[in-house]
Amino acid sequence: MNIDIRTKLLISAIFSGMALVYQKIDYLLIILLFNILTLALFKIRIKLLLCIKKLLYMSVIMIVLQSMFVRTGHPLLKPGGICLLTDDGIIYGAAIFLRFIILILSGLFVLNSNISELTRGLVKLGMPFEIAFMIQLGARFIPVFFEEMGEILNSVQLRGVDMRKIYKRKVIKVYVSIFSPIIYSVWDKAEKLAILLELRGFRTNPARTYYREVCFKKIDYVIMILYVLWAAVFVGITLVR
């Protein structure tokens, strides 16, 4: 289903907002379910399981941290008198984990669209073009940044450095040395890009025109009304309960 980017932004804002407002696991599970259904409805292919698998380690850390700082609940794991795991801690940790997933999926829902379309949508919503363009460039450079980082890391290992076998202090030293060329490369790219943009007449005329315009269709209005209604009903039901 081809919908306007602003409709996608609204849906994403609804899910993200609700994920931040609600704390109870049952509510968050319902929001997550609707979030996944939305992704399926708009045929957005995301390696969801892979995404959750990567976050699982983080969820364990979150649960332990929550248990350490949440003083309520029954202790489930108490080695040496230090409370490491409580039932309340598990519930809070799980809630934060669900929130993370909802926020990530909502973000992916928008980022799955054409990035130029997103810029045009943001400009239509009143954002200055320069800032929207910066967001567009940022999104385009993230994969390049990771690719370069991987390339440098490979190059370090190909010169005989076994990251798995060296001491942690040395690993940190290697990572620090890897970051310097990456930061330099990002800086260099930004500088060259700024020059290129100037050379191509960026911001010479304030009245910028667009080859492709974004416009709402009937389906956008229907979807927006449906999602706002769903959010209102959900909020209403939870308030009554």
Added chain:
Amino acid sequence: MCFICLNSVSFTYEGKKTPAVDDVSISFDAGESVAIVGLNGSGKSTLARLMVGLLRPQEGKITLSGRPIEEYSLPEIGRKLGFVLQNPSHMLFNTSVYNEVAFGLKWKGEKRREAEHICCDYLHYFDIWDLRDELPFNLSQGQKQIVVLSAILALEPECLIMDEPTKNIDNYRKEKLKKLLLDIWARGTGLIIITHDYDFVDNLCARKIYMADGRIMADEH
């Protein structure tokens, strides 16, 4: 026994329909001097990345010294093969040219005095001794290429795989590099040079492999 063996290797990049390397079977003996030539996009660089284990083939098998390449870690491959990437900027991560050349030697466990001696030799050979304290990122593309080549050559690998080594180098240094490569080849180091600079590999490599559309079109000995 062949040093690097590729058996019906195919590789397609994610999101692409046509394979970058298509059913390639080839072997390289230890100490052999080979040039892989072809037009841009013919799959030369992908083939090199497959050979050093930076990419995993979707079909086929690659062996290095008789062992499947998957069984090696990258540092183990690095100790056998010296790989020079097409973009030298992706291989520089030290704060000075000297440290860049010395980096691999230190990790190899070379003694300090010996490492210093090797570094000095390469920096003098390529006339970049004056640049020894310079930040590598501030150098020109050609100078970066020379620094990377020095850093890899200093490790004395069993085989050198170079992806477009002459891309940004001036004719003077190109000739010097050619001379040095002939010299290290004579000492038993294998050479696999990926290039579209036919003149450079003409007298340098006895064997030439021509690639097009991810396939090997000719293998001249």
